[in-house]
Amino acid sequence: MAQLNLSNSKIIFPKKGIMEEKNVRIVDGTISEIGDGSNFGNEDQTIDLNGCYLSPGFIDLQVNGAGGVDFLTCEVDDLEQASEFLLAHGTTSFLGTIITQPLKSMNAAVNRLLEGDVNNLLGIHLEGPFLSSIERGTHNPDHVVEPDRDSFQTIIGDNGEDIRLFTFAPELEKSKDLLRWVQSIQALPSIGHSKASYEEIQEFLDLGVYSFTHLFNGMKNFHHRNPGPVGAALNSNAYVGIIADGQHLHPATVKLVENTKDSELIYLVTDAIAAAGMDEGRYVLGDQVIIVNDRLARLENGTIAGSTLTLERAVGNYMEFTGASLVDAVKTVTVNPARLLGMKEEIGTMAIGSKADLVVFDRNLEIKYTIIDGEVVYDGEC
Ligand code: FE
Numbered sequence: 001m002a003q004l005n006l007s008n009s010k011i012i013f014p015k016k017g018i019m020e021e022k023n024v025r026i027v028d029g030t031i032s033e034i035g036d037g038s039n040f041g042n043e044d045q046t047i048d049l050n051g052c053y054l055s056p057g058f059i060d061l062q063v064n065g066a067g068g069v070d071f072l073t074c075e076v077d078d079l080e081q082a083s084e085f086l087l088a089h090g091t092t093s094f095l096g097t098i099i100t101q102p103l104k105s106m107n108a109a110v111n112r113l114l115e116g117d118v119n120n121l122l123g124i125h126l127e128g129p130f131l132s133s134i135e136r137g138t139h140n141p142d143h144v145v146e147p148d149r150d151s152f153q154t155i156i157g158d159n160g161e162d163i164r165l166f167t168f169a170p171e172l173e174k175s176k177d178l179l180r181w182v183q184s185i186q187a188l189p190s191i192g193h194s195k196a197s198y199e200e201i202q203e204f205l206d207l208g209v210y211s212f213t214h215l216f217n218g219m220k221n222f223h224h225r226n227p228g229p230v231g232a233a234l235n236s237n238a239y240v241g242i243i244a245d246g247q248h249l250h251p252a253t254v255k256l257v258e259n260t261k262d263s264e265l266i267y268l269v270t271d272a273i274a275a276a277g278m279d280e281g282r283y284v285l286g287d288q289v290i291i292v293n294d295r296l297a298r299l300e301n302g303t304i305a306g307s308t309l310t311l312e313r314a315v316g317n318y319m320e321f322t323g324a325s326l327v328d329a330v331k332t333v334t335v336n337p338a339r340l341l342g343m344k345e346e347i348g349t350m351a352i353g354s355k356a357d358l359v360v361f362d363r364n365l366e367i368k369y370t371i372i373d374g375e376v377v378y379d380g381e382c
Contacts, residue, residue, distance in 0.1 A: 001027060001028060002027070002028055002029070002374060002375075003025065003026065003027050003028075003042065003045050004025075004026045004045055004046075004047070004356075004371075004374050004375075004376070005023060005024070005025050005026070005040045005042060005045055005046040005047070006023065006024045006026070006046070006047055006049055006054060006358075006360070007023045007040070007046050007047070007048050007049065008021060008023070008048050008049050008050060008051055009021075009022050009023070009024065009049040009051070009052060009053070009054035009360070010022070010051060010052065010053050010054065011024070011034070011053075011054045011055070011350060012053055012054065012055040012056075012326065012327055012330050013327075013350065014327065014330075014331050014334070014335045014349065017327050018053075018326070018327060020051075021036060021051075022034060022035070022036065022054070023035050023036070023040055024054065024350075024358075025040050026356040026371075026374040027374070028374065029355065029356055029373035029374040029375070030353060030354070030355060030356060030374070031350060031351065031352055031353065031354050031355075031356050032352065032353075033352065034350070034351075034352065047369065047376070047382075048382070049360055049368070049369075049382050050382040052360050052361060052362050052368050052382045053326070053360065053361050053362070053363075054350075054358060054359075054360050055330050055334060055350070055358065055359055055360075055361075056092075056330075056334040056335070056338075056347070056348050056349055056350050056354075056357065056358060056359070057090065057091070057092025057093060057120075057334070057347070057357035057358055057359050057370065057371070057372070058089075058090040058091045058092060058093075058311040058312070058315075058333040058334065058359055059091070059092070059093040059094070059122070059267075059333060059334060059337040059338055059347060059348055060086070060091050060093070060094040060095070060269055060270050060272075060311050060333070060337075061094075061095045061125060061164075061165055061241065061267060061269050061337050061340075061341075062095065062097050062125055062127070062213070062214070062241065062269035062270065062271045063082075063086065063091075063094045063095065063096060063097055063269075063270060063271075063272050064097045064098075064099060064271065064272060064273045064274075064285060064306050065082060065272065065273050065274035065276070065285070065306075066082045066085045066086055066272045066273075066274065066276040066277060067081050067082050067084065067085030067086075067274075067276065067277045067278070068081065068082075068274055068275075068277070068278050069081050069082035069085075069274055070273065070274040070283065070284050070285060070286070071096050071097065071098065071109060071112075071113055072098065072099070072101060072105070072109050072284075072285065072286035072287075073109075073284055073286060074112070075112070076112050076115050076116050079112075079113065079116035079118050079121075080116070080118055082118075083116075083118035083119065083120055083121065084378075085276070085277050086120055086310075087120060087370045087372075087377050087378045088367060088370070088378045088380070089277075089310035089311055089312055089313075089367055090311060090312050090359035090361065090367045090370055091120060091310075091311050091370075092120050092347070092357040092358070092359065092370060092371075092372050093120055093122040093347050093348075093357065094120055094121060094122060095122055095123055095124060095125035095164055095165055096113040096121055096123075096124055096125070097124075097125040097126075097127055097271075098110055098113075098124060098125070098126055098127065098128075099127045099128050099138070099139055099285070099286060100127070100128030100129040100131060100136070100139035100140055100143045100144055100286075101128075101129070101140070101143055101286050101287065102143055103129070103145075103151050103154040103155055104154065105286070106126070106128075106129065106155045107154055107155050107156075107157050110124050110126075110155070110156075110157065110159050110162075110163075111157065111159070114159060114162055119372050119373075119377065120372065122164065122341075122347075123162045123163065123164035123165075124159065124162050124163050124164060124165075125164060125165040125166075125167070126155065126163055126165070126166050126167065126187075127139075127167040127192065127193075127213065128143075128144065128167065128193070129143050129144055129145050129151070129155075130144075130145065130146065130147045130151075130168045130169060130172055130175070130178055131144050131167070131168065131169045131192070131193035131194070131218075132144075132169040132171065132172075132193050132194050132195045132196075134195050134220075135169070135193050135194055135195045135218050135219055135220060136193055136218070137193060137217065137218040137303060137304070137305075138285065138288065138299055138303055138304070138305035138306065139193065140286070140287060140288060146172055146173055146174060147168070147172055147173070147174040147175055147177060147178035148174065149177070149181065152178065152181050156185065160185035160186075160187075161185070161186070163185055163187040164187055164188060164341055165187060165188050165190055165211070165213075165341070166182045166187045166188070166189050166190065167190045167191070167192040167193065167213040168182070168189060168190075168191070168192070169191070169192070169193055169194040169195070169196065170191055170194060170196045170200055170201060170203070170204040170209075171194060171195060171196035171197075171200050175204070176207070179204065179207060179209065183208070188211060188340065188341060188342075189204075189209045189211070190209070190211035190212060190213045190241070191204065191209060191211070191212050191213065191229060191233075192212065192213025192214060192218055192219070193213070193218040193219070194218075194219055194220070194229050195219070195220040195228070195229075196220070196228065196229055197226065197228060198226070198227045198228055198229075198231050198232050201228070201229050201232035201233075202232055205232065205236050205238060209238070210236075210237070210238040210239060210340075211238055211239045211240075211241070211340060212229065212233040212238055212239070212240045212241060213241050214241045214242070214243050214248070214269065214271060215230065215233050215240040215241060215242060215257065216230055216248075216249055216253060217243060217248050217249070217304075234257070234260045234261065237262070237265065238265065239265045239266070239267055239336070239340045240257060240261060240265060240266055240267070241267055241268075241269045242254060242257060242266060242267070242268050242269070242318075242332075243268075243269060243270070243271050243307055243309065243314075244268050244309075244314045244317040244318045244321065245270075245295075245307045245308075245309040245313075245314065245317065246317055246321070247295075247296050247304065247307070248271070248304060248307065251317075251320070251321035252321075254317075254318065254321040254322055255321055255322045255323075258318075258321075258322035258324055259322075263324070263328045263331060263332075264331070264335075264336060264339070265336070266332050266336060267332055267333070267336045267337040267340060268311065268314045268315065268318060268332045268333050269314075270307055270309040270310060270311055270314060271306050271307045271309070272306060272307055272308065272309055272310070273285050273290060273297055273305065273306035273307065273308070274290075275290065275292040275297055275306075275308050276307070276308045276309065276310060277308070277310070278292075278308075280292050280293055280294070283297070285305055285306060288305070290305045290306070292308060295308045296308075311333050312361060312365045312366075312367055313365070314333070315329045315330060315332070315333055315365060316329075316365045318332060334348040334349070335348045335349050336348075355373065356371055356372075356373060356374040357371065357372050357373065358370075358371040359371070360382065362382070366380070367380055368380045368381060368382045369381075369382075
């Protein structure tokens with residue numbers, strides 16, 4: 001029986017708030033007890049968290065690469081390096097995100113990611129290739145295509161059950177068919193890279209879509225007579241992904257979202273690329289060159305291309321930009337994305353019987369420990 005005790009922690013609960021001086025006992029990868037007092041005994045199996053915060057592990061639904069590794073072009077053996085980088089930043093679950101490429105390259109990238117067997121890969125986010133060629137952002141226009149059953153099948157291959165999130169543009173001709181294909185593999189459809197009208201978006205919300213990929217970025221701008229995807233997202237009960245790096249969105253725009261949306265419906269993503277955690281310089285994102293300067297990643301033509309953000313920085317930025325509490329900010333990277341994916345019973349919460357995927361950090365949001373299945377996988381010490 002593998003046991004780990006975490007003593008003297010401040011636990012962040014989404015509903016109850018922060019509870020101080022708590023101890024947690026983990027047995028065989030599952031939280032078995034949460035209690036008061038000094039500890040549960042067994043000192044050799046106990047880590048004193050010295051009053052650091054303890055929260056469910058962070059969940060990032062949009063990661064294109066990290067720590068020098070680009071998921072579109074890397075080898076299977078490189079994935080561990082990306083995974084370790086993400087673990088060091090508290091991310092216990094992430095969706096490896098595959099952006100628009102030739103169909104077979106997308107399929108090969110999905111296969112490689114799934115072959116890698118890294119412990120924090122939750123599944124795949126397919127972002128493209130069925131996107132607006134106008135609002136394509138960094139997606140290569142040569143490979144953006146109309147929805148088509150064979151194309152969809154080529155990308156998915158035998159991996160339907162590992163595709164968790166699928167970003168698409170609803171205004172494309174066969175998007176309603178695409179929505180059915182996405183729903184048939186039980187992936188979550190998410191609206192993004194779209195120039196659809198408010199009314200077109202509304203039709204898809206009525207068909208059961210309830211997520212927007214990186215709200216504002218890669219979407220037609222809001223106009224008061226043509227509110228488009230942004231207006232539809234802010235008026236709806238759908239979830240919205242936010243890149244809170246201070247560059248993709250002005251801090252006041254993040255504040256606007258926080259003022260408008262229910263706090264349960266916001267999820268932060270990094271949209272990180274290989275350059276996350278690396279020096280300035282040139283990197284690749286699939287078949288495109290990215291130049292990173294002052295933490296900002298751009299294509300050679302100046303288009304913003306992913307980020308170098310990490311989730312704990314996103315949490316700190318979100319608090320700074322919006323004035324949100326630590327509890328509400330942590331929700332955006334734990335229980336909210338878990339609930340969006342329909343996985344709230346498995347990840348993103350802390351309760352007796354839940355999987356011990358946890359993160360420990362100090363008041364500066366510096367990650368001290370990351371724990372997966374009750375095992376310390378990153379040790380930065382309190
Ligand atoms: Fe994007």
